[in-house]
Amino acid sequence: MKNFKTIAIALFVAAASISVNAQTKKIDVKASTIKWVGKKVTGEHSGTVNFKDGAVVLKGKKLVGGSFTVNMTSLTATDLTGEYQQKLDGHLKADDFFGTDKYPTATLVIKKIGAKAKDVYAATADLTIKGITKPVNFDITVKGNTATTAFKVDRTKYDIKYGSGNFFQGLGDKTINDDFELAVALKF
DSSP states (O other), X not given: OHHHHHHHHHHHHXXXXXXXXXXXXXXXXXXXXXXXXXXXXXXXXXXXXXXXXXXXXXXXXXXXXXXXXXXXXEEEESSOOHHHHHHHHHHHHSTTTTOTTTOOEEEEEEEEEEEEETTEEEEEEEEEETTEEEEEEEEEEEETTEEEEEEEEEGGGGTOOTTOTTTOSSOXXXXXXXXXXXXXXXXX
């Protein structure tokens, strides 16, 4: 019984020291960016979407976690202007794509992280879009008060099938790639 108490106390002290050493830092949502690129047979579109909130968890200078909420209603194309931009923005926010009226936010929660190289981490996270959660993997680089990553997301895993050659036949040059690309820069 004495050994059990000693082990319990040791575990408690170890857990307390881990939580004391970990530090949560909120991201600066105005300085942090998410850029997207969606490609199709005849070209591509690009744009931005904004963070609603988020935080990274650091232990010393090492990244150990993080969670982020994206304001999907801020989704906009930046490669177009005027009427064409308004049409594309409206379509991307419609139920064919992200359904932002019903799903105004998307989330990413880092579940597993490991060191890959100096300042580079391999992360596995749960990405939730349109109420559907799927794992994504990506490398993330942390230097000082910034973190950057780039990765692809298969939109069809989140029930975004519009224009997908895997779900619709005869689309020809109107086929839209299933993957879209994200480039993320965090400031904290």
